Amino acid sequence: MTRDNALGDCCLTHARAGEFCAAMTMAAFVRLLVCVGPNCDAEGQGRRLLSQAQAALAVAFPEALADGRLKISTRDCLRLCTRDPVVRLEPSGDAFADPDIDDLTREIGAALGETCN
Secondary structure (H helix, E strand, O other): OEEEOOOOEEEOOHHHHHHHHHHHHHHOOEEEEEEOOOOOOHHHHHHHHHHHHHHHHHHHOHHHHHOOOEEEEEEOOOOOOOOOOEEEEEOOOOEEEOOOHHHHHHHHHHHHOOOOO
16 A cells, blocks of 8 residues: 555555455444334334344354354334334444345445445
8 A cells, every 4th residue: 555645545455455445344343223112113023023133144144143243132112113024234324114024134244344336
């Protein structure tokens, strides 16, 4: 990596761009918070979503789960109440009500840097 003194920005040579992309992927961290409060978990909806997310993410991102770059946690209430279960991604803060598991998996992949070009 070289430093462009005129701009003060780091400039990457084309050959090193792939290494930089790989390093950024390794540094990414995502926490999925699943609300299991009384509204979100009415009739077991929140815990059902938690179970579906755990299963899908274990298949899609086993390495990220194993090395701690992806964590799945529950919260008693995210204070984002709707009629549906709610999840929030950290550190972005993006929240989703009754998310489709495939869409949620894509969002998490993007946050982990899985779509690096």
